[in-house]
Amino acid sequence: MTKLNYHKQNFFRNTYCVFKAVDFQSVKDKRPHFTSKSGSKYYYTNEGVYRVSAHWGRAATCRWRLQTDDSTTQNGAKVGFAKWTSFYKDNEVEKLYFIQKSEFTHTYEYFHKNEPAYNSTYILRTAGDTRKVLRQLKTIATETKWAKYIPHDDLEDLRNHYINGLITSNKTLPELRRSYNA
Known part of the structure; x- marks a missing residue:
């Protein structure tokens, strides 16, 4: 291409x-x-x-x-x-975007697959799917009430499991919950 x-x-x-x-x-x-x-x-x-x-x-x-x-x-x-x-x-239909933590803002942001920072460990998504995952990541990174009903000993470990799962796999939040401590 x-x-x-x-x-x-x-x-x-x-x-x-x-x-x-x-x-x-x-x-x-x-x-x-x-x-x-x-x-x-x-x-x-x-x-x-x-x-x-x-x-x-x-x-x-x-x-x-x-x-x-x-x-x-x-x-x-x-x-x-x-x-x-x-x-x-840029368009809304192709899987052009991946998510990673920005070294400048220290928040999760989307990047284009043609940028030098891309490697195949990141999942590519459409623009709409990327926006959805970014909203989920923001909640996981900044709030705690989502973790209330998930058995865990270490909130940061749980956060890392969810964040890494969302960035490097196509697993949904329920799938990630089931795989935690499985």
């Missing part, structure tokens, strides 16, 4: 990308090449695109996330840069 080549004429149609946060100085004296209806500004280079925006995540038909370990904003907006090679196709 050949990878699509993305550029300024096609990167904004049905793509997934993780932009890297950069300083506002990167675009300080530049004029945007395009401004969207929602106010996001785009600056094109030969290597990629800068995006200045107050909203990240779902952008029109795209899934664009900003990878940042600080909170530098200007009027609520942040600047991200992505190389053209960092864009991947």
Whole structure:
């Protein structure tokens, strides 16, 4: 399967990308090449695109996330840069996504199967299935009431069993419950 080549004429149609946060100085004296209806500004280079925006995540038909370990904003907006090679196709029907813990946010996030971090221990899912599992992971990682009726001696061990099971298998929560201490 050949990878699509993305550029300024096609990167904004049905793509997934993780932009890297950069300083506002990167675009300080530049004029945007395009401004969207929602106010996001785009600056094109030969290597990629800068995006200045107050909203990240779902952008029109795209899934664009900003990878940042600080909170530098200007009027609520942040600047991200992505190389053209960092864009991947996105749709709702193909199994394109896997889940892993982000080294930046320390939460579970979805990533595209064409990213270098992918390996076959992760289960690929459609976008909808990925959203469902992410909701389950958030509950397991942050709450405790779900574990109330599951016999266990160590909550962290139980959490790890569920989290690893959801990320590396197609097992459902009831199946994971049955396999715990089996």
